[in-house]
Amino acid sequence: MNLVCPLCNGLYDIDFKCVRCNSPMEERGPLVNIMDDYSPYLLDDISHRVDGVKEERCIHTYQCLNCGYEENYPIERKEL
Ligand SMILES: [Zn+2]
């Protein structure tokens, strides 16, 4: 069984609407990449806390194109 994130692998897009203004949100990439730049130590800490869950979910950051509101969404990984 091989679980992959559809967004990271370009399988398909998932669209979310902004909770503030209902405008379309743009996908800004997986949260791990942002964290990696910021602090490897923090990333390690998070990995431990979400142990068991991180295999099934990939956290992606979305930003509203209209008001700039940012939200993180857990994306379920799919079997290839
Ligand atoms: Zn992903």
Ligand SMILES: [Zn+2]
């Ligand atoms: Zn908005």
